[in-house]
Amino acid sequence: MRPENGHQARLLRLLRDGGPQSRAELGEAVELSKSKVAIELDRLAELGFVETAGLAASRGGRRSHVVALAGSLRFVGIDIGATSIDVAITDGELRLLSRVSAPADVREGPNTVLDQVLDLVGKARADGAAPEVHGVGVGVPGPVSQRDGAPVVPPIMPGWNHFPVRDTLGAALGAPVMVDNDVNIMALGELHAGTARSVRDLLFVKIGTGIGCGIVVGGEVYRGVTGCAGDIGHIQVDDTGASSPVCTCGNAGCLEAWFGGAALARDAEAAARSGRSVWLAERLQQRLAEGSGPLTAADVGVAAETGDPVAVGLIRDGGHRLGQVLASLVSFFNPGLVVIGGGVAGLGHQLLAEVRSVVYRRSLPLATGNLPIVLSELGGTAGVIGAARLVSDSVLSTA
Numbered sequence: 001m002r003p004e005n006g007h008q009a010r011l012l013r014l015l016r017d018g019g020p021q022s023r024a025e026l027g028e029a030v031e032l033s034k035s036k037v038a039i040e041l042d043r044l045a046e047l048g049f050v051e052t053a054g055l056a057a058s059r060g061g062r063r064s065h066v067v068a069l070a071g072s073l074r075f076v077g078i079d080i081g082a083t084s085i086d087v088a089i090t091d092g093e094l095r096l097l098s099r100v101s102a103p104a105d106v107r108e109g110p111n112t113v114l115d116q117v118l119d120l121v122g123k124a125r126a127d128g129a130a131p132e133v134h135g136v137g138v139g140v141p142g143p144v145s146q147r148d149g150a151p152v153v154p155p156i157m158p159g160w161n162h163f164p165v166r167d168t169l170g171a172a173l174g175a176p177v178m179v180d181n182d183v184n185i186m187a188l189g190e191l192h193a194g195t196a197r198s199v200r201d202l203l204f205v206k207i208g209t210g211i212g213c214g215i216v217v218g219g220e221v222y223r224g225v226t227g228c229a230g231d232i233g234h235i236q237v238d239d240t241g242a243s244s245p246v247c248t249c250g251n252a253g254c255l256e257a258w259f260g261g262a263a264l265a266r267d268a269e270a271a272a273r274s275g276r277s278v279w280l281a282e283r284l285q286q287r288l289a290e291g292s293g294p295l296t297a298a299d300v301g302v303a304a305e306t307g308d309p310v311a312v313g314l315i316r317d318g319g320h321r322l323g324q325v326l327a328s329l330v331s332f333f334n335p336g337l338v339v340i341g342g343g344v345a346g347l348g349h350q351l352l353a354e355v356r357s358v359v360y361r362r363s364l365p366l367a368t369g370n371l372p373i374v375l376s377e378l379g380g381t382a383g384v385i386g387a388a389r390l391v392s393d394s395v396l397s398t399a
């Protein structure tokens with residue numbers, strides 16, 4: 001099922017992004033005459049894409065029929081992270097109808113993880129939320145070849161290199177599948193449902209285990225020549241030589257080696273073991289007693305909230321380094337908005353304050369004059385909404 005021409009594709013996207021609208025409004029938006037828009041909408045109804053949803057309020061003259069995307073349209077959004085999987089079912093307007101998640105380890109390889117994914121999709125559909133699926137979007141924590149629908153040399157995904165994620169899930173679910181980097185799908189989620197709804201050019205910075213940046217240009221994700229645009233975690237900061245931490249990529253002093261979730265956990269552990277932070281030392285003892293694993297970035301956040309000076313210092317230093325990189329990106333790209341999300345963004349306002357102060361101080365005033373730098377408001381849902389948006393862009397187009 002595909003729209004047959006560009007007019008139909010535009011009408012479908014207007015309905016996806018703006019909700020039900022009258023035939024008159026849609027005709028104005030796509031600059032088609034009343035009769036032509038009626039022909040296209042009738043055809044879309046025959047194809048099963050749209051349905052009539054009553055009469056619009058009168059704007060003088062005859063009342064116009066309201067059109068909506070078909071209530072039976074269903075997309076599946078899948079966000080595969082380093083340590084968890086999120087799956088959601090959405091309707092045509094990408095509203096969440098059901099959502100399930102489970103811990104997972106992406107290092108266990110594609111066969112194990114995709115089995116878990118299919119299991120979760122089954123659970124999400126169990127209550128009849130999606131008798132039929134019209135498209136499946138997938139985010140993975142690594143670079144992706146759009147052409148092959150497969151990860152390409154993903155550093156934290158052993159066994160996934162060139163694994164046909166798109167074709168495997170497509171065969172299992174019987175629907176078109178699109179695969180992209182997890183940061184890109186989160187950027188798409190922000191564009192569709194977050195603070196970025198009215199913005200066409202933005203940067204979405206994800207701080208998770210690592211750090212990445214989704215680049216949205218003119219309302220579309222910019223992926224670069226080989227799909228690794230926005231890999232800002234490996235930009236070098238503070239080139240102070242011997243003291244720079246070594247990164248998973250083999251270089252020293254990368255942004256994420258200073259300040260990803262993994263780096264924060266490492267620094268928290270060191271501060272606890274050396275006794276520099278009494279709070280973190282006690283937390284570590286407690287974790288060891290419970291057998292609940294080593295300290296995490298989230299522990300640093302809690303410690304900072306209680307005023308622990310070491311934890312506050314870690315967040316400030318990290319925010320400062322992130323701010324340095326962002327200041328350069330802002331001068332280079334001149335975005336209309338910067339959104340910071342991902343698990344470690346839960347560190348919240350201390351982090352945000354530090355990032356803002358560096359960016360506003362270092363970037364050119366013309367670039368930062370009207371530049372909001374905000375935390376994501378979508379919480380954990382940006383990825384699944386964005387994944388659904390990714391595949392809907394494809395399903396609702398003619399190509």
Ligand SMILES: [Zn+2]
Nearest residue numbers: 234247249254
């Ligand atoms: Zn690196």
